[in-house]
Amino acid sequence: MATIRARKSADGSLRYTVQIRIKKNGAQVYQESQTFSRKQAAQAWAKRRETELSVPGAVERANRSGVTVASMIEAYLREHAKARPIGKTKKATLEAIAKTYLGECEDRSITAQVLVDYALWRMSAEGGGVKPQTIGNDLAHLGAVLAVARPAWGASIEPHAMADARKVLAKLGYRLKSRERDRRPSLEELDLIFAELEKILSSRPTSINMLKVAGFAIFSTRRQEEICRIRWDDLDEPRQAVMVRDMKNPGDKIGNNVWCHLPDEAWTIIKSMPRICDEIFPYNSESVSTAWSRACERAGVKDLHFHDLRHDGVSRLFEMGWDIPRVASVSGHRDWNSLRRYTHLNGRGDPYVAWEWLPKLLASSVKFGDRTLNGLSRRGGRH
Known part of the structure; x- marks a missing residue:
């Protein structure tokens, strides 16, 4: 009932095609074929299909489109x-x-x-x-x-x-x-990267203010997609919290809105942004990733992803002595197992105490180009 034919591919490797034909009263009532890269797999499949098709009604079901x-x-x-x-x-x-x-x-x-x-x-x-x-x-x-x-x-x-x-x-x-990645940036690496980001912003004032975006990513532990989605209406000032919409979570993303606490540094960065658009950071998340990669390349810093800033931010909170529930209130994690993979401790204390780039990024001006203003919503409605 089943025949196996071998044929040679362009690169010289063999492929095995199994063809099954079933006849009743001299007429063919069913056929199917399947191709495999290993003869053993082809033989096993042929044997299994022959057994399955021998069951009463199996051929009729198999003939369904x-x-x-x-x-x-x-x-x-x-x-x-x-x-x-x-x-x-x-x-x-x-x-x-x-x-x-x-x-x-x-x-x-x-x-x-x-x-x-x-x-x-x-x-x-x-x-x-x-x-x-x-x-x-x-x-x-x-x-x-x-x-x-x-x-x-x-x-x-x-x-x-x-x-x-x-x-x-x-x-x-x-x-x-x-x-699991355990990559965290050193302060020396960040100094090189932020210096490049500052140069770019100086030459193109209307480009993405990556100083503020990257700084916010570290202190808030937010992902780049989440950062670019945050709106001014999502802030709860009395609680110093932000509603993170559609937060990534296995099996639950769309409509998974989570309130997250913003540490003082992250809150200060938000307060330094101009209220022109509905979005606090009105940038395209893919553009943020590209800008970060280019800055790392120019700075000579290798294998540092933007998402690694989230790892660094979560680990920093643990190094500062925060307990699991308090860290989770910032990161948005629901269980310790998920939170564990983001913690790679380098010691105790806050490594960002007196970090020279925090006052610099807070003071950096933000100018939105026409593309940003036309592509996203201004405060009070879309234009």
Whole structure:
């Protein structure tokens, strides 16, 4: 019933295509095919499918028009965009998956074996030679699609296919999760970076005031997307707190609004911003990231992400002797396990005592260019 044919790819590697044909009374009533990079996987899949299709009614169910992975991804991106734009990295990853051979696979053929085979192919030279951590991200994003497709659109997907695939890959020795970063900037590195930011602001006064944005990121522990979303209406002055809208949290982001305390330094920085737009920091978050990366490069500081400032800010609070509930009131974390990965202590006390850049960034003037003013809302309404 099943035949396996090997064919050579352009790079010389072999691919194995399994073709299953079922006939009744001399007429073909069903056929399907699947391609694998390993012969063992092809043989295992063929044997399993033959067993499944021998069950009464299985052929009739199999003849139902299937939904391809590419179609599921397209539907997921379309529906997700209605609630909130999807992240650029996640969107690019899913679109790339849709263009691979996996994108042509139909829902009923998505099993743990197929996913494992895809992961091994991606880590091979033919599939791009990516690292296990990249595969971990790919499977995580694809898993989100499959988790929605099954209950929402009736896709025939094995409920535990993704979880089983990740277990198999872990047993094979592949570390799918990225190592937790413990990178924190030194005061010397920040001095170099802030000097570059000051130069840029001096030559282009209407550019992003990264002195204030970066300083606020350290003292408030806020992410760049959150910083650019904060509005003046989100402040509670008596409590010295800010409403962080749609705060990132596993399984709960849209509508996850959390009140967070602002330490004195962060509050002072906010008070130094002009009340012209509805947003306190009316900048594009991706532009903030780009500006930070360029400043680091010019300063000769390597491997320092803007998000590392959040790590530094949370760790600083612990070094100052704050307890877990008090730190969480600033960072917005709900549990210690999530908060733990942000704490990398370098000692005791506040490393930013008498930090020379705090008065400088507070005194730096803020000028918004026409692009900023036209692209975002002014106080009192949009223009």
